[in-house]
Amino acid sequence: MKTSIEVEYWVIDRTGALCTPGDLTEVSPQVEEEFVDCLLEIKTTPCESVDDLATQFVERLDETLREAAARDRGLVPLGTPLHGGTIEQLPEERARIQRRVLGDDFDYAKHCAGTHIHFEKRRVVDQLNALIALDPALALANSSPYYKGRRVAAGARPYIYRKKGYAKYPDHGQLWEYAESVAQWNDRLERRYDEFERAAMEAGVDEEAFEANFTPDDAIWAPVRLRKCFPTVEWRSPDATLPSQIIQLARDMYPVMDAASRVDVRIEGERGRVTDEEITLPEFDAVREYTDAAIHDGLDSERVREYLERMGFDVDAYDPLTRRFDGRPQIDEADARKRRLTYANALERDVARLTGSKRAARKQNA
Numbered sequence: 001m002k003t004s005i006e007v008e009y010w011v012i013d014r015t016g017a018l019c020t021p022g023d024l025t026e027v028s029p030q031v032e033e034e035f036v037d038c039l040l041e042i043k044t045t046p047c048e049s050v051d052d053l054a055t056q057f058v059e060r061l062d063e064t065l066r067e068a069a070a071r072d073r074g075l076v077p078l079g080t081p082l083h084g085g086t087i088e089q090l091p092e093e094r095a096r097i098q099r100r101v102l103g104d105d106f107d108y109a110k111h112c113a114g115t116h117i118h119f120e121k122r123r124v125v126d127q128l129n130a131l132i133a134l135d136p137a138l139a140l141a142n143s144s145p146y147y148k149g150r151r152v153a154a155g156a157r158p159y160i161y162r163k164k165g166y167a168k169y170p171d172h173g174q175l176w177e178y179a180e181s182v183a184q185w186n187d188r189l190e191r192r193y194d195e196f197e198r199a200a201m202e203a204g205v206d207e208e209a210f211e212a213n214f215t216p217d218d219a220i221w222a223p224v225r226l227r228k229c230f231p232t233v234e235w236r237s238p239d240a241t242l243p244s245q246i247i248q249l250a251r252d253m254y255p256v257m258d259a260a261s262r263v264d265v266r267i268e269g270e271r272g273r274v275t276d277e278e279i280t281l282p283e284f285d286a287v288r289e290y291t292d293a294a295i296h297d298g299l300d301s302e303r304v305r306e307y308l309e310r311m312g313f314d315v316d317a318y319d320p321l322t323r324r325f326d327g328r329p330q331i332d333e334a335d336a337r338k339r340r341l342t343y344a345n346a347l348e349r350d351v352a353r354l355t356g357s358k359r360a361a362r363k364q365n366a
Helices: 022-026 050-070 093-109 124-133 135-141 156-165 182-202 207-213 243-259 284-296 302-310 333-365
Strands: 003-013 031-033 039-043 073-076 115-120 224-227 232-235 264-267 278-281
Touching (some): 003 243, 003 333, 039 050, 050 073, 073 333, 093 156, 093 182, 093 207, 115 243, 124 135, 124 232, 124 284, 135 302, 182 207, 182 224, 243 333, 284 302
Parallel strands (some): 264 278
Antiparallel strands (some): 003 039, 003 115, 031 039, 115 232
């Protein structure tokens, strides 16, 4: 089963201030600019195994970090930039249309940096439903509790993205209920697309401009998506965080998603469990409760920890960055800059450790 990832990182200068990537996006076709001026995205191609995925991701990130250092820039592995800073939307038609529809709520999205994990389509309905049930695993990657300097949740990014950014259109940004069939899922997608198109027309967006920038496949921002163009099922819930944590997340999720294509998958009760013989997904209302706790409390929720362990995750292998922040309710911009520098350094150390481990393994196997 092929797997790929996409991770967004904040770009900072040597003082910790947010800045533009400049020509960093020319490092590789797998390094791209995002819709705001201080964010870039690093992608992998589809990989046959998690080991291959880890190798490609770390090598691409290592190369990008070296080029960033040569330009007096750093990359920050946090779900939000902690404080407001100056974040400008790039002059791109797609983002302008979103702003016309969402209004000021679109500003929330400008403060979000996430991780997207793609799994090759196989038994699609069971894969979709498994990803929905695994959504509370976002707690394992929570990396920032702050939005514009104010503590809002253990996972500030999923909180502001789901609860604030799409408050007017909850079906566009919230977790969807389990699917009964691909046709049903596509019908939901078409209805949400039509809803978004009507809102755009009411906001004065030109119809041709809308159709040139959006399709049903890419107009919805729900945490779990069925992508036609890749083709994959995609999980968009985790924060940007350290690569070692992202790789561990992919490593824990892969066998569950693989099993969802081979064993019986059923929906029953509130607990959920993954075994070698079957996957039992909790009813959707229970998943929603687990996910809310994962956003607000993260791994401090014993109920979330126990659920994730039953679903196959090695919870003790994770160290969510959000837990490293002290409990103060607010931070100012000066403190945010210091912390960005701290976590940019943590990213460099994490990558150095991962590249060193891989080099040592290659020498040992030579």
